[in-house]
């Protein structure tokens with residue numbers, strides 16, 4: 001039997017290729033309302049209405065076949081059949097944004113000139129209609145010489161027709177003239193075709209235009225952005241706290257239950273001190289993660305994020321970056337790994353390298369449990385006027401510190417190691433849309449699942465290993481178990497190094513396993529204090545109390561400052577190595593970020609101590 005045919009989805013950024021890919025294959029690739037979301041090719045299988053199974057490829061968006069950035073290069077190579085080890089696609093599905101037809105038809109003509117069997121998905125016809133645009137697919141079909149199927153990817157409209165068209169797509173005879181047009185001629189042709197295809201157009205953009213005037217205003221826009229972020233961090237504490245209390249009580253009850261049914265011994269200790277106290281101390285932050293991502297996803301889907309990038313462009317040009325870096329940096333708030341991958345859409349290599357190097361300073365979601373534990377234990381849950389919660393304010397300040405640190409680093413890097421001019425920034429602003437509930441739910445589910453999976457795998461494993469290293473060898477009567485243990489001895493070495501910045505031995509101890517993942521700092525503190533606690537009745541998960549008993553406020557603040565900068569994440573280092581093709585830049589990243597963390601934590605500790613906190 002011959003191999004199944006390969007179908008590739010191509011088109012301009014933000015045309016809805018991934019949405020269409022998800023709808024056709026049942027996959028759950030990330031979609032968001034700004035250009036440059038997909039940076040790698042993704043595969044899936046589809047059975048066409050004719051019963052023929054085909055392999056579908058989702059590609060990064062591009063503006064043409066002459067690549068200007070690493071992600072466009074992937075698209076260009078795949079489409080031309082030059083991607084190493086990959087067969088040429090048999091059918092191209094060009095995805096067009098119906099409400100942005102003229103622009104998208106430029107690249108479409110270039111793709112058609114390849115002469116491959118092609119089908120056009122005229123996507124987002126719902127948005128075109130909403131904006132008062134009535135299109136005639138027939139006209140396009142005649143002009144371009146291929147089937148044109150209207151679709152609404154997010155509502156699964158037009159999928160069967162599209163599948164049928166793919167099944168019967170034949171090698172086309174490139175229409176007269178299309179083959180060897182230059183870029184300018186394609187633009188002219190695109191304009192004429194769009195004009196011919198638009199049956200009627202009643203301008204209904206007024207509300208959106210007004211919204212843009214407000215949100216993109218150079219003075220009001222940044223204020224709105226800042227206010228919005230402020231609300232997000234207030235909500236992360238205010239809304240999550242009741243849920244977290246509930247989860248903590250649940251963990252405590254579970255711990256009590258295990259204590260009651262199991263005889264005293266190693267197994268019981270492993271379950272209560274290692275797994276419930278350790279892993280449980282991280283899991284309780286699920287509500288905060290979900291709330292944070294609810295805001296991020298809503299801002300992404302509505303089209304506001306792209307506006308924020310536009311606003312930030314000017315600010316970023318001061319530090320030698322362009323607004324292009326905004327989306328990768330923004331993705332790094334979830335996790336630096338997709339953030340660093342997203343830099344593939346940056347064309348200038350030095351711009352891209354700078355963005356990679358500063359991405360780890362964006363506060364990723366793995367820091368949230370660390371921040372939340374320390375803030376919860378040391379910052380009183382009171383308001384500081386106008387109903388502003390102090391805890392949320394401190395969290396906000398930590399995020400801002402990371403951003404400031406990143407901007408400062410960019411400023412220095414762009415004047416030294418990655419010297420160069422800030423490149424220009426052109427980004428189309430996507431249409432405003434109301435976030436769809438289903439997409440939001442799927443997105444939140446995915447983020448929550450990633451968080452829990454980390455807790456169940458890497459955090460679980462590292463915590464259990466640490467528990468073992470904390471429990472052996474056994475302490476002599478009267479001696480502290482942690483002092484006697486392997487882990488305690490190991491930590492003593494590091495403790496000497498971090499003593500000047502106010503860290504005690506337990507804090508030093510938590511930094512070692514936290515290289516695997518930052519949340520492990522929380523689980524390892526919880527486990528260390530649980531192991532150290534002789535009083536069996538006190539086994540409930542009250543990490544906050546234990547921290548307050550062993551740390552001073554300046555120590556806690558220094559610990560927070562450390563985590564703003566410290567590159568405590570193996571996976572980030574690994575992905576930096578991959579994206580920069582070598583060890584030089586990850587090594588540099590480790591060195592400069594640890595230095596920054598050390599200075600920041602030390603300065604915080606001594607300033608706080610001097611201030612008498």
Ligand SMILES: Nc1nc2c(ncn2[C@@H]2O[C@H](COP(=O)(O)OP(=O)(O)OP(=O)(O)O)[C@@H](O)[C@H]2O)c(=O)[nH]1
Nearest residue numbers: 014015016017018019032036037038061124152153
């Ligand atoms: N209303 C409407 N929205 C759509 C449709 N198709 C996609 N979208 C939305 O448009 C945005 C962009 O969709 P994506 O699938 O991420 O676009 P893409 O072409 O993969 O973009 P890149 O990966 O950046 O090249 C998302 O917010 C989708 O929810 C559609 O037919 N109608």
Ligand SMILES: [Mg+2]
Nearest residue numbers: 017018037038
């Ligand atoms: Mg995509």
